[in-house]
Amino acid sequence: MKITKVEAIQTIANEIRRDIIEEVYSAQSGHPGGSLSCSDILAVLYFNQMNIDPKNPNAPARDRFVLSKGHCAPALYAALARKGYFDQELLTSFRKLGSNLQGHPDMKKVPGVDMSTGSLGQGVSAAVGMAIASKMDHEGLRVYCLMGDGEIQEGQVWEAAMAASKNKLDNLCIIVDYNDLQIDGTIEKVGGLVDIKEKFQSFGFHVIEVDGHNIEQLIHAFDSAKHQKEMPSVIIAKTIKGKGVSFMEGKVEWHGKAPTQAEYEQAMKELKNEEE
Amino acid sequence: MNIEKKIATRQSFGEALVELGKENTQVVVLTADLAGATKTNLFAKEFPNRFINVGIAEQNMMGIAAGLASCGKIPFASTFAMFAAGRAYEQIRNSIAYPNLNVKICATHAGITVGEDGATHQMLEDLSLMRTIPNMTVMCTSDDTQTKWAIKEMAKYNGPVYLRLARVATPVIYDENQSFSIGKMIQIGEGTDATLFATGVMVPEALKAQEVLKQEGIDVRVVDVHTIKPIDKEMILKCAKETKKLISIEDHNIIGGLGSAISEVLTENIPCQLIRMGIQDSFGRSGKAEDLLKYYQIDCQAICKAVRQ
Numbered sequence: 001m002k003i004t005k006v007e008a009i010q011t012i013a014n015e016i017r018r019d020i021i022e023e024v025y026s027a028q029s030g031h032p033g034g035s036l037s038c039s040d041i042l043a044v045l046y047f048n049q050m051n052i053d054p055k056n057p058n059a060p061a062r063d064r065f066v067l068s069k070g071h072c073a074p075a076l077y078a079a080l081a082r083k084g085y086f087d088q089e090l091l092t093s094f095r096k097l098g099s100n101l102q103g104h105p106d107m108k109k110v111p112g113v114d115m116s117t118g119s120l121g122q123g124v125s126a127a128v129g130m131a132i133a134s135k136m137d138h139e140g141l142r143v144y145c146l147m148g149d150g151e152i153q154e155g156q157v158w159e160a161a162m163a164a165s166k167n168k169l170d171n172l173c174i175i176v177d178y179n180d181l182q183i184d185g186t187i188e189k190v191g192g193l194v195d196i197k198e199k200f201q202s203f204g205f206h207v208i209e210v211d212g213h214n215i216e217q218l219i220h221a222f223d224s225a226k227h228q229k230e231m232p233s234v235i236i237a238k239t240i241k242g243k244g245v246s247f248m249e250g251k252v253e254w255h256g257k258a259p260t261q262a263e264y265e266q267a268m269k270e271l272k273n274e275e276e
Numbered sequence: 277m278n279i280e281k282k283i284a285t286r287q288s289f290g291e292a293l294v295e296l297g298k299e300n301t302q303v304v305v306l307t308a309d310l311a312g313a314t315k316t317n318l319f320a321k322e323f324p325n326r327f328i329n330v331g332i333a334e335q336n337m338m339g340i341a342a343g344l345a346s347c348g349k350i351p352f353a354s355t356f357a358m359f360a361a362g363r364a365y366e367q368i369r370n371s372i373a374y375p376n377l378n379v380k381i382c383a384t385h386a387g388i389t390v391g392e393d394g395a396t397h398q399m400l401e402d403l404s405l406m407r408t409i410p411n412m413t414v415m416c417t418s419d420d421t422q423t424k425w426a427i428k429e430m431a432k433y434n435g436p437v438y439l440r441l442a443r444v445a446t447p448v449i450y451d452e453n454q455s456f457s458i459g460k461m462i463q464i465g466e467g468t469d470a471t472l473f474a475t476g477v478m479v480p481e482a483l484k485a486q487e488v489l490k491q492e493g494i495d496v497r498v499v500d501v502h503t504i505k506p507i508d509k510e511m512i513l514k515c516a517k518e519t520k521k522l523i524s525i526e527d528h529n530i531i532g533g534l535g536s537a538i539s540e541v542l543t544e545n546i547p548c549q550l551i552r553m554g555i556q557d558s559f560g561r562s563g564k565a566e567d568l569l570k571y572y573q574i575d576c577q578a579i580c581k582a583v584r585q
Contacts, residue, residue, distance in 0.1 A: 107375050115346060116375040122367055125336045129343020159336035
């Protein structure tokens with residue numbers, strides 16, 4: 001069932017953020033910054049956009065989602081659990097020995113995970129393969145691929161972008177979580193990557209720029225991507241790393257660090273307040 | 277062995293794909309701007325809608341193959357061994373083997389027998405690289421008949437497979453009635469003076485050596501190792517018990533490939549000497565394939581010498 005009320009989706013996004021903090025805190029390991037920045041995107045995809053059924057996670061004609069920035073698994077697991085793919089209580093087993101919730105998503109272990117990812121730059125090629133397979137079978141499904149902004153420094157991303165454009169994959173929609181931070185600093189300073197929009201345009205993409213925390217804008221962007229013919233789309237979602245937790249927002253050190261007990265309590269308090 | 281009739285295993289691969297394409301509509305073929313050299317152009321001509329040329333982008337090709345496999349397709353991804361196992365190693369490991377996806381990697385132009393192109397194109401480490409990846413089956417076929425069987429068999433088997441193929445034309449060894457199965461070596465001859473474990477293009481060289489030695493009263497058996505992983509432990513131990521000398525022969529670095537795979541089995545079970553013939557931990561160089569086999573001491577003559585010593 002698709003949720004259309006913006007406030008309801010916002011509430012879900014906030015729940016995803018709480019789950020992320022819960023997961024990373026209980027694992028004492030993981031990547032909160034980039035997970036928090038893509039929570040709204042995931043909430044819109046899983047609860048408003050994608051044609052999926054958690055009771056039938058392997059249905060051939062389902063829409064596909066590839067988390068190419070696999071280190072943001074906490075956000076994906078939170079969305080999947082909330083959608084009903086698995087028990088929410090499993091979230092606290094994240095990253096622990098014996099858990100199916102690996103540090104990076106494993107499609108063989110977790111229902112709803114369409115591709116194993118973790119090594120940056122690879123998910124987008126798999127998404128291109130899925131989109132081509134769908135075209136061959138005339139299944140009409142859509143393939144979504146969420147990437148990090150730092151991730152697109154990988155050369156393979158542009159190999160895949162070329163292939164998406166050449167094969168006229170209008171059923172493919174890439175989302176770039178543009179939070180402007182990577183481990184060693186800002187995107188421009190570390191990788192020299194500028195004009196992401198122009199780059200994708202020159203690779204033959206329909207480019208949409210949105211505020212990645214604005215649910216309405218995200219919904220419109222995904223709808224607009226659906227109407228593109230014979231070209232792939234990319235949504236460049238401007239976001240804030242660590243969004244929702246004041247002391248994590250815009251702070252690169254929260255890329256891959258777990259909160260202490262005090263920080264955890266503070267974060268949960270802030271995320272609760274936002275919801276009320 | 278038919279010395280007169282020579283066919284490169286890449287040619288057999290291309291022809292077998294066409295037959296497979298007729299039988300199985302899920303088969304999709306990919307290449308990275310090497311449709312002609314890998315002979316996948318034969319498939320492209322018959323089934324243009326199931327053929328994907330990704331351009332010179334091997335890493336992307338492996339990822340696309342993974343995505344296709346996740347949707348139920350049976351992708352055969354083909355390029356030169358250097359750019360498959362070498363350049364796209366990590367994509368093969370993380371996007372194909374880790375999720376155990378049904379991708380068939382068909383790597384042509386392996387080994388020094390690539391010839392004139394020289395070291396940058398002579399892949400001598402692929403068996404080693406592919407063998408260490410969990411879930412991966414590693415094959416290296418020796419002739420036309422075996423390669424055509426392998427392609428059919430790979431399509432039936434569910435899981436990632438790496439198939440090593442050659443550029444050079446080599447003699448047809450087996451007739452159409454020969455039966456094969458993945459993971460089972462083929463013993464040719466009953467000789468007990470030595471066992472020549474050979475793979476791929478080295479099998480015909482070993483068979484030539486077997487003939488030459490026979491004239492001298494030395495009776496050796498040749499064991500065709502078309503599957504490097506899983507390795508046929510039973511056959512290795514049987515030969516270790518039955519023959520006086522064990523030799524492995526590969527157009528590959530002696531580190532990590534066939535010789536290493538056999539050594540591992542021997543060391544754990546019947547510690548004994550194995551002579552590893554192959555490229556002695558060096559890069560290749562330009563030259564004619566047959567001259568290179570001689571230069572690197574893996575031709576018929578060198579094999580005979582190793583047996584006699």
